Amino acid sequence: MNIEVACSVFPTENQYLVEKALTNLFGGVSLQREQKETITVLRTAADDREGIIWLRDRIHDLRIIDVARKLLIENWDEEQTYILFDKQAASQGRVRIVDDSDQDPPLGCVHTTLRFDSVKEFEDFLSWFAPMTQDGRIIAD
Secondary structure (H helix, E strand, O other): OEEEEEEEEOOOOOHHHHHHHHHHHHOOOOOEEEEEOOEEEEEEEEOOOHHHHHHHHHHHHOOOHHHHHHHHHHOOOOOEEEEEEEHHHHHOOOOOEEOOOOOOOOOOEEEEEEEOOOHHHHHHHHHHHOOOEEOOEEOOO
């Protein structure tokens, strides 16, 4: 499994606040900066689940497991999937999943791409990160 996170910093934004948004979601990550004309893109990557344990726990605490699961499955292309988080909410320490088909936050999103070596690896991850629920409770697969 490989996790890649990318987030644009627009000229009108404070780069520190965008960095804070990423660390709020993914902990003390090491950020790389890439300049694209007037926009800076912040990136980080990981090869395991460690960096998203806090995010997983928040998704469970907030009872937004079904939304996360739905989007991860909808965006799955047999090799990778992605999920978007509201950058402004993350800068304030909150987790808000963006349904990319219906929403466009004014400050943009934190784009999180998850790549897997197999369908089985994706299914195992999905069962751990966003398991099936019924009446708000996690059920066994």
